Amino acid sequence: MFTLKTLKSNIKITHFVAILSVLNFLFFHFPFFKFVFNNLDYQSFSGITIIISLIILMLVLNAFMFYLFFSISSYFGKFLLTLFFIINSISVYFVNTYGVILDESMIGNVLNTKFEESSSFVSVKLFVYLIFFGIVPSIFIIKAKIIAVPWKNFLKTISLTLLFLLTIIFANASNWLWIDKNSKTLGGLAMPWSYSVNISLFYAHQYQKNQKEIILPNATIKDNQKSVVVLVIGESARSQNFSLYGYDKNTNPLLSKIPNVVHLNATSCATYTTAGVKGIVSHSDSGDLYEILPNYLFRNNVEVVWRTNNWGEPPVHIKDFQDRAFLAPNCEGEGCNYDELLLTGLKEQIQSSKKNKVLIVLHASTSHGPTYSKKYPPQFETFKPVCNSVELGKCSQKELINAYDNTIVYTDYILSKIITDLKELKDYKSSMIFVSDHGESLGEKNLYMHGLPLSIAPKEQYEIPFIVWTSEGSKKVKSVKSVTQYHVFHSVLNFLNIESPIYDENKNLFQ
Known part of the structure; x- marks a missing residue:
């Protein structure tokens, strides 16, 4: 658990991304696991295995991605994670309040919403989410003094983490069918990847759709x-x-x-x-x-x-x-x-x-x-x-x-x-x-x-x-x-x- 003292002291990059991954998990993934518990037999061995595996995968994969961001640049990592936590806080408010899923179609809905409509969603509860789940963690992210790691240690950490993730994934081969069946919903509830991945997909598909429209055959008006x-x-x-x-x-x-x-x-x-x-x-x-x-x-x-x-x-x-x-x-x-x-x-x-x-x-x-x-x-x-x-x-x-x-x-x-x-x-x-x-x-x-x-x-x-x-x-x-x-x-x-x-x-x- 971090304290105000943590903000003033140096912190290793591995510890820092682990803390952020845990916070991201605790703050933003109740809807994700609510869906999981509602759609499998959590008392069966396979159900327990899926739940434990998803928790481990989410914590490790997010820490892995955050580690990559901060390894590129401390400033880049701080900017991106601050943005993630702020958007996550707003996103999870809408997920919890209206039961939406941030898949590609919902992202299209959001991006096509004008200010007049979006302003009608503003409430006190939204600001509470934004402040406690977005702004407060962002202060911690911005103020933290991160200790970089040598290139050799970076490669070692990346390699071992990838190996661990692959092991978990293939150990769950028998559960791939359930995960694939529910992948669209799971992907739409996993923060911050729900909106970040689906925004990219939306614009890629929009580009394809916005190519010159296919002209239909000419029509004839048959009477006056x-x-x-x-x-x-x-x-x-x-x-x-x-x-x-x-x-x-x-x-x-x-x-x-x-x-x-x-x-x-x-x-x-x-x-x-x-x-x-x-x-x-x-x-x-x-x-x-x-x-x-x-x-x-x-x-x-x-x-x-x-x-x-x-x-x-x-x-x-x-x-x-x-x-x-x-x-x-x-x-x-x-x-x-x-x-x-x-x-x-x-x-x-x-x-x-x-x-x-x-x-x-x-x-x-x-x-x-x-x-x-x-x-x-x-x-x-x-x-x-x-x-x-x-x-x-x-x-x-x-x-x-x-x-x-x-x-x-x-x-x-x-x-x-x-x-x-x-x-x-x-x-x-x-x-x-x-x-x-x-x-x-x-x-x-x-x-x-x-x-x-x-x-x-x-x-x-x-x-x-x-x-x-x-x-x-x-x-x-x-x-x-x-x-x-x-x-x-x-x-x-x-x-x-x-x-x-x-x-x-x-x-x-x-x-």
Whole structure:
């Protein structure tokens, strides 16, 4: 155990990295071992072996890596370890508070989060984590006087440590299957490698994805009938809280009374915004960077407008990309502070189009946490009391769900307003499609919000609403049991009567 006296005296590099490895283990790995204990038989011989081996590996491997950093340069080592402890403290706060796993998809979610959203997570508890687990250890790291070792001793230490690590790894050959099966989760909870490795993977894969998009075959507009589709991309909406889907609270008082509104059982292709939105505007789940729906239709002479009060969109290459800054000056009323901003002059913009085929995309943010109670105007606070804390675990389940349900009531209102506007466009055959990017956890299994790997995510994070309305005299919706986000692309082509070689009738919703 180190004391203030330790800060003033010289300390051997091997002792120093051992202390840091122990601190890193104690401060930041409770979630890691909680997962381990919950997912193996810790009373069996193999379970005990895995646990002991993971503890030894974590302590020794981290000490080994820290030793390498400080051997390169004392200043480099101090900078890197200070950074690690500060980021670790913030990371473990989110892991403990919201049950997230820092895999590559969650890192992408974090890196695509704007300040406006990230600031809503700030709490007293976050600062406590930062001070005690980040800043205090950092003072020890910065002030410590480290004794370097001769080159000969360095090589000896490195060689023996590597030999020891390899021995432990191969001694656990019989347990490799369990470790491999759970590697994604284990890797997402091991600090600091969860975020440092996955940040590198994220940018490497982003570089690959951001290569020039693959152009789809040209499309043909088959008639001159005026047609418009308003595609509303919801945020963090889960179907089980929509009364249209059988929820016992009336969260859809308006949509439930509108004729021609059809709700379909649907699942998302991911549990985070960037991948979910991309899935909604993609023609397939190939994983390649094909031309997305708005870009494709714009290139093929369709009027396309993308309005956003959110972020995380794939690259949109159209003339009319309208964000909050663009829309706000022409918006009036309290609703301008919320997603009603997206409806500003919507009907007028459609009517002013010089083209017969129109696609409007509205990217909303209504149900994104943790501040659900701030996502809707006060008059939509139908269910009370509500959770007002960013630390969702501090709220009762009832308060949390009430706040979330109010966002669904507000979504219901926005969708009904869109339908009302479209009904007034008598010259157009109109459709409104609402589909969410992903779902949301609200404390079930002690999980909050979204972003877990799809392979282990609970249904709350991927069962989403898919709601379709069509105007009188236009195409009707087929009777289908379930759909995915990839149905959007082909259904829009069909409704606008656009012929394309990549059109898939099996993914079309309209008769």
